[in-house]
Amino acid sequence: MVGAITLLLVCQLLGTIIAHAAGWPIPGPVLGLVLLLALLVWRGGPSPALHETSSGLLKQLGLLFVPAGVGIVNELHVLRTDALAIAVAIPVSTLLALGVTGMLMQLFARGDR
C-alpha cells in the first residue's frame, strides 16, 4: 500500500514539475494521470497492490471533495447574486453535453454494442 501511494505521489510530483517547467496550463495531477497511464499500458496493467489502493481511494472520492465544497460559506453572496445565471447555465449546458456526446458516439461507434 505504501508502495502504491508512493507511485501515485511520484507521478503527481513529476506531472507538476513537467507542467510548470514547460509552462503548460494543465494541473500537475492530470499530467501525473497520463504518466501513470503510459507506465501501466507499457507494463500491461497495474500490480494487485496498486489496483487495491486506487480502487480504495476512488471509492471514497466523494469524501475528498467535501472540504472544498464547505468553502461555499465564503461564496454564499455569489450564489445569491448570480443565482439565475447558475440555475440556467448548469442544467442547460449539462443537457447539451449529454446529448451531443451520446448522439455522436452512437452515430460513429462500430462493432458490438
Added chain:
Amino acid sequence: MHFSPHGDFYHVWIYLQSGPQLGLVATLLVWQGATWLDRRTGHASWSNPIMISIAVLAMLLLATGTSYQTYFRGGQYVQFLLGPATVALAVPMVANFATMRRNLIPILIAVIAGSVTAAVSAMLIAHWLGAPRDVVISMAPKSVTTPIAMGISQDLGGIPSLTAIFVLLTGVFGGLVCMPLFRALRITDRRAQGLAGGTGAHGLATARLLLESETAGAFGGLAIGLNGLITAILVPLLVRWLGF
C-alpha cells in the same frame, strides 16, 4: 488559567481551533453519518452524502462562528488526497484500454465535442445572464470530475470552491436526467450512454448508468478520465478564444 467549567471548555475550544484536529474529525464524522444515512435509505435519490456533508459542515461553521480558514487547517489533509486520487483514475482507464483503442476515433470525436459544448455553453449562458468573470471561469470545467475541475479553475483565476459546488450540481442534475434524456433522443447504445454520462456529468451520472449496464459504467469511467484530460487542455484555449 481558568478553573470554572465554562472557562476550561473555552480554552480547549480556542486551543483546538489553532490545530487541524477539529476540522479533520468533524469532516470524517459528518461523512460517516451521511454515508450511514445513505445506506439506511437504500441509496435514495435525494440522499447524496457529498451534498449532505457539505451542508451540515457549512451550517456547523456558520452556527459556531468558525471561519473557513480555521476549518481548513484540518480539511486540507482530506483535500490533499485529491491529487493522488486524480492520478489513480489511470487504473480504471487501463482496464478499458483495449475497448478504447478499437473505437478511438469515435470516442475522441464525441468526448471533445461534449467537452467543448459543456464549457462553451456554460460560460456563454452565465456571461449573458450577468455573472462576473470569476464565476464564468469557475463554471467552465463543471462537467469534469472535481479534482481536475478545481485544478483548472485555480489555474485560470476562477474560485475552486465555487467550481466544486458547480461540479456537484452538474453531477446531481445529470444523474437525474440522463436516462430520460437518452430515451427522448433515442440513444440506446450502452457505450454512447456511458460515454455521454461520464463526459457530461462525471462520476455521479456514471454511478447512475452503472445501475443500467456494466458496459455503460465502463465507458462512463473511461469518459471521466478522458474528458478531464481533454477539458484541462481545451478550456484554457477556449477561455482565451472567447475573450474571458
